[in-house]
Amino acid sequence: MSGGGEGEGTSLEFTPTWVVxxxxxxxxxxxxxxERGIHFTGKYLKRKNQKPLFEALQKVKEELMLLGFISxxxxxxxxxxxxxxxxxxxxxxxxPCSLSAExxxxxxxxxxxxxxxxxRLLAEEVAGGYCAAKHKVPMLSLEALHHLxxxxxxxxxxxxxxxxxxxxxxxxxxxxWKNWEDAIANExxxxxxxxxxxxxxxxxxxFIKTRFLGLGKQSAIMGWLHSFSKQFYGSVTxxxxxxxxxxxxxxxxxxxxxxxxxxxxxxxxxxxxxKVVGISWYLWVFVVLFLLLNINGWHTYFWxxxxxxxxxxxxxxxxEHIISQxxxxxxxxxxAIEGELVVQPSDDHFWFRRPRIVLILIHxxxxxxxxxxxxxxWIWVQYGFNSCIMGKVRYIVPRLIxxxxxxxxxxxxxxxxxxxxxxMGTHFKKSIFEEHVQVGLVGWAQKVKKKQGLKAALGGSxxxxxxxxxxxxxxxxQGGSTxxxxxxxxxxxxxxxxxxxxxxxxxxxxx
Numbered sequence: 001m002s003g004g005g006e007g008e009g010t011s012l013e014f015t016p017t018w019v020v021x022x023x024x025x026x027x028x029x030x031x032x033x034x035e036r037g038i039h040f041t042g043k044y045l046k047r048k049n050q051k052p053l054f055e056a057l058q059k060v061k062e063e064l065m066l067l068g069f070i071s072x073x074x075x076x077x078x079x080x081x082x083x084x085x086x087x088x089x090x091x092x093x094x095x096p097c098s099l100s101a102e103x104x105x106x107x108x109x110x111x112x113x114x115x116x117x118x119x120r121l122l123a124e125e126v127a128g129g130y131c132a133a134k135h136k137v138p139m140l141s142l143e144a145l146h147h148l149x150x151x152x153x154x155x156x157x158x159x160x161x162x163x164x165x166x167x168x169x170x171x172x173x174x175x176x177w178k179n180w181e182d183a184i185a186n187e188x189x190x191x192x193x194x195x196x197x198x199x200x201x202x203x204x205x206x207f208i209k210t211r212f213l214g215l216g217k218q219s220a221i222m223g224w225l226h227s228f229s230k231q232f233y234g235s236v237t238x239x240x241x242x243x244x245x246x247x248x249x250x251x252x253x254x255x256x257x258x259x260x261x262x263x264x265x266x267x268x269x270x271x272x273x274x275k276v277v278g279i280s281w282y283l284w285v286f287v288v289l290f291l292l293l294n295i296n297g298w299h300t301y302f303w304x305x306x307x308x309x310x311x312x313x314x315x316x317x318x319x320e321h322i323i324s325q326x327x328x329x330x331x332x333x334x335x336a337i338e339g340e341l342v343v344q345p346s347d348d349h350f351w352f353r354r355p356r357i358v359l360i361l362i363h364x365x366x367x368x369x370x371x372x373x374x375x376x377x378w379i380w381v382q383y384g385f386n387s388c389i390m391g392k393v394r395y396i397v398p399r400l401i402x403x404x405x406x407x408x409x410x411x412x413x414x415x416x417x418x419x420x421x422x423x424m425g426t427h428f429k430k431s432i433f434e435e436h437v438q439v440g441l442v443g444w445a446q447k448v449k450k451k452q453g454l455k456a457a458l459g460g461s462x463x464x465x466x467x468x469x470x471x472x473x474x475x476x477x478q479g480g481s482t483x484x485x486x487x488x489x490x491x492x493x494x495x496x497x498x499x500x501x502x503x504x505x506x507x508x509x510x511x
Contacts (some may be wrong), residue, residue: 010467030189035366038057038060038061039173041057042054042057044057045057046092050270053273054269055274056270056273056274056277057112059274059275059277059278060160060277062278063156063160063277063278063279064156066156066279067152067153067156068394070149070152071149074145074148074149078145080142081139081140081145081504082138082141082142082145083128083130083131083138084139084140085131085134085136085137085138085139086136086137086138086139087136087137088136088137090139091137091139094292094295095296096294096295096296096388096389097296097387097388097389098296098297098388111489115138116211123415124311147382147506150378150382151374151375151378151382152377154374154377155287155370155371155374155375155378155436156279157374158370158371158372158373158374158377159279159366159367159370159374161275161370162366162369162370162373162407163276163277163370164277165368165407165411166276166407166410166411166415167269167273167276167277168414169411169412170269170410170411170412170419171266171269171416172412173412173415173416174262174265174266174269174416174419174420175266177241177262178262180238180241180242180262181241181245181261183238184241184245185258186241189285201332202330202331202335202337202341203331203335205239205341206237206239207239207240207242207243207327207341208327208330208331208341210237210239210240211240211323211326211327212324212327212328212331213434223321223324223328224317224321226320226324227317227318227320227321227323227324228313228317228320229359230320231313231316231317231319231320231409231413231414231417232409232413235316235320235413235416235417236417236420238414240323240420241420243326243327243341243343244323244326244343244420244421244423244424245261246340246341246342246343247326247342247343247344247345247424248261248345248423248424248428249261250342251345252345252428261423264423265419265420265423266419268419268422268423268429269419269430272359274357275359275363276362276366278362279367280363282364283364283367285362286364286367286368286371287371290304290371292467294389296388299391299395301375301376301389301391301395301399302391302395302398302399304368304372304404305372305398305399305403306402307368308364308365308368308369308372308406309388309402309405309406311361311364311365312365312406312409312410312414315358315361315365315414316409316413316417317361318351318358318413319358319414319417319418319421320417322350322421322424323421325349326343326344326349326424327343327347329343329344330342330343335455343424345424345425345429346424346425346426347424347425347426348421349424350425353426355422355425358421358422359422362410362414362415362418365406365410366410369403369406369407369410372399372402372403373403376390376396376399376400376403377501436508
């Protein structure tokens with residue numbers, strides 16, 4: 001058994017059993033506590049009928065499972081990875097820090113815990129000797145592999161945390177609009193006001209006065225500047241909410257004037273949350289590209305911080321401009337309107353006629369901002385504030401300010417704007433129905449599709465039978481197919497895990 005300073009390299013064979021048991025107990029206890037916490041949170045969400053949030057929690061569990069798999073892969077194959085040998089000249093290019101910085105201040109900037117240093121030296125002795133025999137060097141050291149392992153874990157945790165905070169704060173802002181919904185509903189259902197004929201002068205309407213800036217090329221430029229600045233203060237007013245709410249109801253729910261638009265908007269936002277909290281494949285591609293381009297002297301970590309910043313401002317300006325466009329469409333066509341002012345939702349106002357693009361951009365913005373913050377704190381904790389990767393103070397401060405600004409603006413302005421304005425598309429979302437109605441409609445659509453497929457199959461078999469012989473043979477063929485159809489129907493029902501009484505399929509057989 002090794003002693004003294006070499007105790008860090010002791011194998012499990014010569015480690016006291018109480019140490020092994022104690023460490024395992026702590027790890028298992030922490031893991032079980034986290035698992036039980038997620039489990040009870042899921043049960044609470046299901047009990048409160050919060051299916052979208054429950055699905056978002058399932059997405060978080062998927063991300064944790066992915067992290068566990070990545071951790072397992074790195075742990076299992078680390079012995080083979082550190083034995084991948086390359087020529088020494090290959091390791092002198094595309095470095096995050098210059099070799100001169102490593103030789104002059106490497107001990108200070110690459111400081112690591114004493115235990116991890118002993119383990120690194122022990123493992124790299126083996127790998128270094130293996131590669132030295134081939135006159136090469138290891139492609140990736142065990143210490144670098146360990147740091148990469150920690151970075152991936154920190155990135156995922158920070159992204160999930162920031163996404164949750166954004167949706168929580170944004171949702172709190174949206175829930176403040178409930179007072180507007182209640183006030184509008186009380187005005188709408190006033191019987192005396194409903195009997196009176198109302199003439200609305202378009203130019204005097206609050207929505208038009210705040211959003212319509214005139215006609216011509218100059219007004220279009222001023223409109224974009226106004227939309228850009230509007231996202232920073234009073235991004236949504238009561239007149240905006242009332243106009244867009246009425247436009248949605250008159251387009252999609254004309255027969256239900258009592259439709260609760262605010263409740264629908266909250267359900268739609270909760271449904272989108274499960275997509276925001278995940279890490280899609282293209283986000284992992286972005287991580288890989290950044291790690292590739294993080295080269296000494298390029299200051300990639302600094303310049304890339306401006307990308308989500310500019311993108312967030314563009315998304316906010318676009319959403320505000322869509323509200324202005326809806327106002328312009330009404331103001332350009334009408335001087336006075338009998339009844340209420342109604343805007344017309346349309347996909348034409350969105351980029352490439354796809355409102356969904358806005359959600360993808362917000363997802364990317366939140367991930368990249370989380371990436372910036374995670375990378376900063378990972379470098380700080382792992383290598384120290386004076387690390388060459390961290391850069392100079394004049395590069396650090398703007399990154400932190402931009403990161404905080406993005407998080408605040410996205411929570412209190414961009415996300416509420418998204419929740420409201422994306423309802424102004426040509427089509428409504430399935431969240432317009434309650435959960436039990438959605439389930440019923442999906443089941444009904446599946447049954448109709450199944451019956452249509454069954455009719456087509458029976459019609460095709462009848463035509464094939466009549467083409468083979470006379471009318472008598474055709475009749476026997478059709479009878480045979482009818483007799484054999486219940487078995488096919490039962491098999492289809494088993495495959496789809498649905499049960500159908502025989503009476504439901506008799507009309508299809510006889511058709």
